[in-house]
Amino acid sequence: METLTAINWIPACYIDDVPENGGVCMKHGDEQIAIYNFSRRNEWYATQNLCPHKQQMALSRGMIGSSGEDCEPKVACPFHKKTFSLLSGECLTGDDFSIKTYPVKVADGKVYVGVNAA
Ligand code: FES
Numbered sequence: 001m002e003t004l005t006a007i008n009w010i011p012a013c014y015i016d017d018v019p020e021n022g023g024v025c026m027k028h029g030d031e032q033i034a035i036y037n038f039s040r041r042n043e044w045y046a047t048q049n050l051c052p053h054k055q056q057m058a059l060s061r062g063m064i065g066s067s068g069e070d071c072e073p074k075v076a077c078p079f080h081k082k083t084f085s086l087l088s089g090e091c092l093t094g095d096d097f098s099i100k101t102y103p104v105k106v107a108d109g110k111v112y113v114g115v116n117a118a
Pocket of ligand 1: 051052053054055056058077078079080081082
């Protein structure tokens, strides 16, 4: 049976705080969350900011783009270009890593990130 988890929507920043086709980072407890404004696609995404390859807090500064026939949205870490799906968090460069992804919503000029309610 599927368990439904309640989501807390955390106000992260204003839309204008996030560069077009770029990202910013927010702190949430002990974690850092990267928020991406994929303006070429008019989409927003959020993932953990920590790149699992060499434990660098870097993904918010990564290059975002689209991959394959499905045009899967992705981010490439600026250090060694390991690339992750912004939908599933799966590593798209064949490594055994994955990253956490978060739902995002935009309302009244603000960006909200959904985290599991404690
Ligand atoms: S630290 Fe991100 S790819 Fe190496």
